[in-house]
Amino acid sequence: xxxxxxxxxxxxxxxxxxxxxxxxxxxxxxxxxxxxxxxxxxxxxxxxxxxxxxxxxxxxxxxxxxxxxxxxxxxxxxxxxxxxxxxxxxxxxxxxxxxxxxxxxxxxxxxxxxxxxxxxxxxxxxxxxxxxxxxxxxxxxxxxxxxxxxxxxxxxxxxxxxxxxxxxxxxxxxxxxxxxxxxxxxxxxxxxxxxxxxxxxxxxxxxxxxxxxxxxxxxxxxxxxxxxxxxxxxxxxxxxxxxxxxxxxxxxxxxxxxxxxxxxxxxxxxxxxxxxxxxxxxxxxxxxxxxxxxxxxxxxxxxxxxxxxxxxxxxxxxxxxxxxxxxxxxxxxxxxxxxxxxxxxxxxxxxxxxxxxxxxxxxxx
Numbered sequence: 001x002x003x004x005x006x007x008x009x010x011x012x013x014x015x016x017x018x019x020x021x022x023x024x025x026x027x028x029x030x031x032x033x034x035x036x037x038x039x040x041x042x043x044x045x046x047x048x049x050x051x052x053x054x055x056x057x058x059x060x061x062x063x064x065x066x067x068x069x070x071x072x073x074x075x076x077x078x079x080x081x082x083x084x085x086x087x088x089x090x091x092x093x094x095x096x097x098x099x100x101x102x103x104x105x106x107x108x109x110x111x112x113x114x115x116x117x118x119x120x121x122x123x124x125x126x127x128x129x130x131x132x133x134x135x136x137x138x139x140x141x142x143x144x145x146x147x148x149x150x151x152x153x154x155x156x157x158x159x160x161x162x163x164x165x166x167x168x169x170x171x172x173x174x175x176x177x178x179x180x181x182x183x184x185x186x187x188x189x190x191x192x193x194x195x196x197x198x199x200x201x202x203x204x205x206x207x208x209x210x211x212x213x214x215x216x217x218x219x220x221x222x223x224x225x226x227x228x229x230x231x232x233x234x235x236x237x238x239x240x241x242x243x244x245x246x247x248x249x250x251x252x253x254x255x256x257x258x259x260x261x262x263x264x265x266x267x268x269x270x271x272x273x274x275x276x277x278x279x280x281x282x283x284x285x286x287x288x289x290x291x292x293x294x295x296x297x298x299x300x301x302x303x304x305x306x307x308x309x310x311x312x313x314x315x316x317x318x319x320x321x322x323x324x325x326x327x328x329x330x331x332x333x334x335x336x337x338x339x340x341x342x343x344x345x346x347x348x349x350x351x352x353x354x355x356x357x358x359x360x361x362x363x364x365x
Contacts, residue, residue: 047343048091050334053098055091060343062142063090084342091343099330100157108163112156119155120148128203128245135204165326167318174310178303185301187257192294193269194234194252196224197244200286221280221287228277234291243286255296265290 048055064087071078078086104112124144127133133144142150178185198217201208208214224241228234235251242248254261261269265288268281272292281288338344 045339047340048095048336048338050095050099050102050331050336052102052334055094055098059094060087060091063094085346088343088345091338092345095331095336096327097154097157099327099334099336100160101153102334103160103164103330104156105160105163108156108159111159112154113152115155115158116148116152119151120144123147123151125245132204161319161323161326165319165322167315167322169311169314169318173314174307175303177310177314178306182300185306187296187299187301189298190255190257190296191269191292192253192255192296193272194238194291194293195244195247195254195265196221196228196234196238196242196252196289197285198224198241198287199243201284203243217287218280221289225277225280225289228289228291234277252291253293 044056044058046054047057047060067086067090068078124130124133127136130144133147137144137147198221199209200214200217209217220241224237228237238248238252242252244252247254256269258266258270260266262283262285264281264283268278268288269290269292272278272290274292274294276292278288278290281290
């Protein structure tokens with residue numbers, strides 16, 4: 001069973017769809033904005049509204065394009081018969097977000113901005129640069145600023161849910177879950193290691209860099225290896241030279257179990273002793289130098305380390321159970337109308353199973 005952090009299960013599917021779709025956008029950087037083309041051809045009609053909001057066709061088109069990008073990133077295609085069903089569900093998600101944002105109090109908005117901006121910074125860090133992110137987002141029809149506002153909006157909606165859907169998780173509930181699910185809190189042996197990466201492929205397109213560039217990087221990585229083995233501060237070398245934006249600011253550190261890294265990296269890392277530095281390791285990403293910092297033995301994570309994660313997870317599960325009735329209530333208050341006949345909700349319609357996130361137990365770390 002996958003074990004994502006419990007707080008993630010509250011994130012609305014629109015964000016998941018959009019951000020996952022960026023993986024597809026990275027390999028299709030020349031794609032033009034289909035949303036802009038469709039809007040120019042057919043106009044931007046209002047397709048749904050409530051007392052406090054309107055949703056336009058372009059918003060649904062953007063969500064749909066992102067969903068198709070997610071499907072493509074998984075090497076799949078969306079069956080034509082499912083197209084309308086997915087549009088209906090995405091529209092319902094857009095409606096839910098707008099209803100919730102309309103109920104936000106100042107403290108919800110402040111929390112939404114804090115969380116949304118943090119998520120945006122994480123996305124920007126993964127992209128490597130604002131230029132890369134702008135190029136990737138163009139393929140799914142939005143700008144970085146629009147992405148940030150969407151993340152803030154959905155984090156605000158989450159804050160409203162937390163405040164208005166009251167649930168009570170007791171200390172006994174938390175302890176009971178820990179005792180009844182021991183396998184969820186077993187950690188295998190892991191390594192804590194740092195690495196320095198010089199890329200031999202373009203970070204956006206994943207295409208190989210020119211031969212002369214790769215040769216220069218091979219020479220540079222050999223020089224850096226000699227400097228590391230001569231006693232220079234490895235973390236400082238990583239912060240100065242590494243081309244892995246996800247780890248360089250923390251000195252290249254990762255913690256991982258067997259099977260979590262590409263094979264060449266894994267073989268090299270697990271052959272090291274603490275304090276030892278590897279030879280140059282070549283992977284699909286480029287040239288690596290690995291320094292093993294620590295071997296972490298297998299263990300059962302103590303209750304005190306995970307009790308707040310368990311509480312968050314159980315709270316999330318209780319909220320999800322109460323959410324349908326809550327949404328029906330506020331939908332009636334908003335007097336929601338779907339103005340396009342084909343997009344009106346069908347009883348029990350839902351996204352295909354492959355597009356949804358299965359709830360899972362909390363992670364141990």
